[in-house]
Amino acid sequence: MDTMTLQRFRELAAAWGADVTRWPAAAQPGAVRVLGGSDGDAARRILGQAGELDVALHAGAPVPVPAALRAAILATAEEAMAAAKATPEAADEETLSYAAEWFPRPQAIAGGDGTAPLRRPTGAAARAADAGGWARLWSELGGLRMAGPALAMAVVLGVTLAEVRGGAAPDAGADATPAVSGEEVMDVALFGADYEEYTL
Amino acid sequence: MDSSHAGDPDLPLLHRIAAGDADACRELVDRHLPVLHATATRLLGDAAEAQDVCQEVFVSAWQAARTWQPGRARFRTWMLRVATNACHDRHRRRRPQDADALDELESLAPDPEQRTALVEREQRLAAALAILPERQRAAIVLCHFEDCSQAEAAGILDISEEALESLLARGRRRLRELLVETR
Numbered sequence: 555m556d557t558m559t560l561q562r563f564r565e566l567a568a569a570w571g572a573d574v575t576r577w578p579a580a581a582q583p584g585a586v587r588v589l590g591g592s593d594g595d596a597a598r599r600i601l602g603q604a605g606e607l608d609v610a611l612h613a614g615a616p617v618p619v620p621a622a623l624r625a626a627i628l629a630t631a632e633e634a635m636a637a638a639k640a641t642p643e644a645a646d647e648e649t650l651s652y653a654a655e656w657f658p659r660p661q662a663i664a665g666g667d668g669t670a671p672l673r674r675p676t677g678a679a680a681r682a683a684d685a686g687g688w689a690r691l692w693s694e695l696g697g698l699r700m701a702g703p704a705l706a707m708a709v710v711l712g713v714t715l716a717e718v719r720g721g722a723a724p725d726a727g728a729d730a731t732p733a734v735s736g737e738e739v740m741d742v743a744l745f746g747a748d749y750e751e752y753t754l
Numbered sequence: 755m756d757s758s759h760a761g762d763p764d765l766p767l768l769h770r771i772a773a774g775d776a777d778a779c780r781e782l783v784d785r786h787l788p789v790l791h792a793t794a795t796r797l798l799g800d801a802a803e804a805q806d807v808c809q810e811v812f813v814s815a816w817q818a819a820r821t822w823q824p825g826r827a828r829f830r831t832w833m834l835r836v837a838t839n840a841c842h843d844r845h846r847r848r849r850p851q852d853a854d855a856l857d858e859l860e861s862l863a864p865d866p867e868q869r870t871a872l873v874e875r876e877q878r879l880a881a882a883l884a885i886l887p888e889r890q891r892a893a894i895v896l897c898h899f900e901d902c903s904q905a906e907a908a909g910i911l912d913i914s915e916e917a918l919e920s921l922l923a924r925g926r927r928r929l930r931e932l933l934v935e936t937r
Contacts, residue, residue: 569922571898578904578915607926610933611898613875617792623805624783627812631771631779634816638774 558584560593564600572605764829771819783812786830789900790837796895797841799884807840827909834902834910838892845888882932890925893918 563585570577574585588597764785770778790811794804814836815829822829883891889911896907897918908918 565919565923568926569919571926576897576901604926606934607930608898610875610879611894611929613879615876617788617795619787619791620805623791623808624787626805627783627787627809628780630809630813631776631783631816634813635774635776635779638820 558588560588560596560600563588563593563597567600567604571608571611572601573608574601762824762828765822765824768819768822768829771816772822779816782815786833787812789830790833793834793895793900794837794841796880796883796899797838797888797892798844799880803844807837807844810840811837828906831906831909834896834900835912838896838910841892842888878933882929885932886925886928890921890928893921894925894929897922 558581566577566581566585574582574589577585585597588594764782767778767782767785771782787808791804791808794807795801798804798807811833815833818832826832827835883894886894892911893907896902896910897904902910904915904918908915911918911921913921
């Protein structure tokens with residue numbers, strides 16, 4: 555147990571003031587012993603002198619925070635968050651979080667809290683996740699309810715395209731593509747001046 | 755310096771902010787803005803500049819939250835260190851004003867018809883703080899106004915605990931000359 559001298563007591567009071575409870579914790583027991591010992595009266599005089607300045611220091615009123623400052627700082631928070639979302643890193647995170655909807659995190663599959671970094675599931679977990687993802691995709695697209703209308707639309711679209719291309723299919727044996735000479739192909743490939751489409 | 759970072763109470767908030775939680779930003783601001791604002795105001799003696807510093811510190815905080823490494827320092831210590839450094843930069847740019855502060859202190863003679871005693875004491879205190887050397891002022895503001903512990907204040911100022919005690923003692927001695935012995 556270290557014994558605090560009156561000189562050390564004076565140095566601490568000069569730095570920390572008259573309230574011994576605000577002195578460094580390690581020094582407080584020694585200070586209490588000095589106050590209760592033979593140097594107690596001298597120690598109390600030292601504290602009295604330090605207390606005069608403490609009174610002057612604590613005359614300062616609290617500094618209230620202007621409401622506008624708080625609002626301005628919160629606005630900077632919103633800007634920072636918006637900027638973070640706009641960065642590629644944040645965009646990747648967004649993509650990953652969307653992907654996680656279709657391929658749940660391993661922790662989620664295992665019943666964890668999902669706070670670990672996102673990893674692609676493997677093995678049986680991956681198959682389970684993929685199956686869950688495709689099932690959800692199928693469900694979100696309308697499931698069997700939409701299968702009939704989608705098939706009908708595909709048939710109508712096919713017939714319409716056939717009509718637009720010239721009605722009946724070309725005769726069997728007819729050459730559906732025009733003959734192109736090797737020289738023309740080279741003109742196109744080399745942007746030759748003889749090929750009129752590329753001539754100004 | 756600051757060994758009291760274990761169990762930083764702000765860590766959960768920082769994680770939430772990194773995840774884009776706006777409510778966590780509000781909680782962090784409400785928790786720390788009063789101390790930050792009071793510290794900057796007392797260090798600079800200028801309300802507008804103190805508000806600028808507060809905004810700068812929180813803009814840095816939003817950035818830092820995304821890459822915060824627990825265990826290096828408590829958030830409050832980091833925040834006050836950034837603030838005192840920002841105040842230091844501003845002081846360097848306007849050092850000639852210190853002479854004005856001394857003139858102001860000397861001109862603040864008690865005048866009951868114009869000022870209440872409380873307002874006069876506050877003004878004398880602010881003017882006296884402005885005269886102190888910057889590091890002494892920072893030590894006194896952190897330890898006597900914002901109740902920072904010895905370890906925390908030493909961490910904020912990036913000095914040893916012994917050096918902090920020396921700054922405090924010299925700062926208090928000068929303030930005593932300005933406030934107590936000349937009133």
